Amino acid sequence: MTTSADWFDRARAVTPGGVNSPVRAFGSVGGTPTFTAEADGAWITDVDGNRRVDLICGWGPLLLGHSHPEVVAAVQDTAAKMMCPGGSTPGEVELAEAIVKRLEGSGVDEVRLVSTGTEATMTAIRLARGATGRDLIVKFAGCYHGHSDGLLAAAGSGLATLALPGSAGVPEAITAQTIVVPYNDLDAVRAAFAEHEGRIAAVITEASPANMGVVPPAPGFNRDLAAICHDNGALLICDEVLTGFRTGPAGWWGREQEDPERGGWQADIYTFGKVIGGGMPVAGLGARREIMDHLAPLGAVYQAGTLSGNPVAVAAGIATLRLATDEVYATIDAASDRIIAAARREFARVGLPVAVQRVRNLFSFAFGDGEALGWTGRDEFGVSAPTNEDEVKRQESWRYPAFFHAMLDAGVNLPPSVFEAWFLSSAHDEDALAAIEAALPAAADAAAAVTRP
Numbered sequence: 049m050t051t052s053a054d055w056f057d058r059a060r061a062v063t064p065g066g067v068n069s070p071v072r073a074f075g076s077v078g079g080t081p082t083f084t085a086e087a088d089g090a091w092i093t094d095v096d097g098n099r100r101v102d103l104i105c106g107w108g109p110l111l112l113g114h115s116h117p118e119v120v121a122a123v124q125d126t127a128a129k130m131m132c133p134g135g136s137t138p139g140e141v142e143l144a145e146a147i148v149k150r151l152e153g154s155g156v157d158e159v160r161l162v163s164t165g166t167e168a169t170m171t172a173i174r175l176a177r178g179a180t181g182r183d184l185i186v187k188f189a190g191c192y193h194g195h196s197d198g199l200l201a202a203a204g205s206g207l208a209t210l211a212l213p214g215s216a217g218v219p220e221a222i223t224a225q226t227i228v229v230p231y232n233d234l235d236a237v238r239a240a241f242a243e244h245e246g247r248i249a250a251v252i253t254e255a256s257p258a259n260m261g262v263v264p265p266a267p268g269f270n271r272d273l274a275a276i277c278h279d280n281g282a283l284l285i286c287d288e289v290l291t292g293f294r295t296g297p298a299g300w301w302g303r304e305q306e307d308p309e310r311g312g313w314q315a316d317i318y319t320f321g322k323v324i325g326g327g328m329p330v331a332g333l334g335a336r337r338e339i340m341d342h343l344a345p346l347g348a349v350y351q352a353g354t355l356s357g358n359p360v361a362v363a364a365g366i367a368t369l370r371l372a373t374d375e376v377y378a379t380i381d382a383a384s385d386r387i388i389a390a391a392r393r394e395f396a397r398v399g400l401p402v403a404v405q406r407v408r409n410l411f412s413f414a415f416g417d418g419e420a421l422g423w424t425g426r427d428e429f430g431v432s433a434p435t436n437e438d439e440v441k442r443q444e445s446w447r448y449p450a451f452f453h454a455m456l457d458a459g460v461n462l463p464p465s466v467f468e469a470w471f472l473s474s475a476h477d478e479d480a481l482a483a484i485e486a487a488l489p490a491a492a493d494a495a496a497a498v499t500r501p
């Protein structure tokens with residue numbers, strides 16, 4: 049039998065680090081990454097023959113679990129007819145229509161489909177610059193928007209200063225067009241607009257950040273952010289690549305509109321990915337018609353893609369959105385309640401303080417005593433919780449590798465980093481949820497037993 053360890057050796061011989069996306073290498077938890085043989089519903093089976101409950105779900109796309117039969121059928125039927133005809137196909141129109149319909153009231157009239165979230169945000173920024181005639185972009189530290197140059201920016205030496213490269217190979221001249229400010233900090237955004245008056249094209253934000261662990265926006269944060277952008281002639285880009293159609297039928301934007309404390313705002317450009325491809329490479333951006341009209345072929349902002357709107361890929365997205373009913377979201381919300389309650393019980397039993405970082409069906413846990421660590425927020429249980437990247441990073445992340453490996457040994461596939469959300473799906477049924485609950489006690493013991501390095 050070729051084991052995961054064998055495959056990882058072979059992979060490392062032909063692929064940098066043995067992976068095609070860095071988090072898969074288990075760098076922050078140690079050990080050998082598992083190679084998947086098969087995945088079905090809530091379950092994933094590795095080439096070593098271990099069957100585990102999966103809490104990664106493709107990093108978000110698999111709202112319905114792995115290989116939902118109707119999604120698979122849509123892909124197979126389409127592939128048998130065509131794979132890449134090179135011209136337009138009906139599926140692209142149907143997917144765009146489904147997205148526009150779900151986002152009624154958001155301002156999205158039109159959608160352009162691309163293949164990855166990285167392309168969606170990159171294009172959104174080019175579009176914002178083309179539409180405003182301005183160059184500078186504001187982003188929040190800890191928000192991830194894919195790996196294009198200008199978005200791999202690290203905060204400069206002071207607030208409202210131009211950013212530094214966040215990766216080797218990114219020119220300073222490019223990140224000097226980006227200003228990085230702390231999340232949940234509207235004063236920092238106001239300071240950036242004051243310092244760079246008339247030069248900021250857009251602020252880009254995750255609708256709710258979930259790439260530094262989950263960090264919910266403070267009530268009214270997105271609404272006030274939109275108002276600040278609009279008062280200053282800039283656009284708000286709401287990145288829903290992860291949250292879109294996952295946290296609710298109209299994404300996190302839609303969830304906020306249901307809440308009087310949070311609702312009453314529109315972004316100017318929204319980006320999507322993950323769920324709209326249902327596990328296949330589809331992403332997109334949407335906006336009002338007059339903004340979208342700046343894109344080629346109508347306008348002067350260039351964008352294109354050989355695989356954009358690929359019929360096989362959009363078939364998976366259409367089927368996923370069709371099946372993602374209100375009931376699906378209610379089911380995953382309830383499953384999230386149950387797993388959060390079980391984890392809190394076990395952490396309390398072993399005396400480990402944790403904050404629950406959550407937006408509906410996306411959640412993560414931040415380890416540590418928030419009062420001692422200087423966290424400035426509260427979670428839904430009134431526990432001190434982190435509100436930005438700086439605070440999140442102060443947590444006892446050294447407890448996570450032991451927790452992760454104990455869960456893995458007990459048959460649960462968690463994200464291999466404490467700074468990632470846990471992903472449930474509508475396929476997580478009683479068996480799957482009970483398996484997670486059964487794994488938690490030993491993992492909480494393991495997390496509590498780790499001593500500070």
Ligand SMILES: *Cc1c(COP(=O)(O)O)cnc(C)c1O
Pocket residue numbers: 163164165166167169192193194195254259287288289290291321322331
């Ligand atoms: C995943 C993600 C991206 C990037 O999408 P890719 O398809 O991985 O390029 C962008 N923004 C957010 C919020 C994401 O979670």
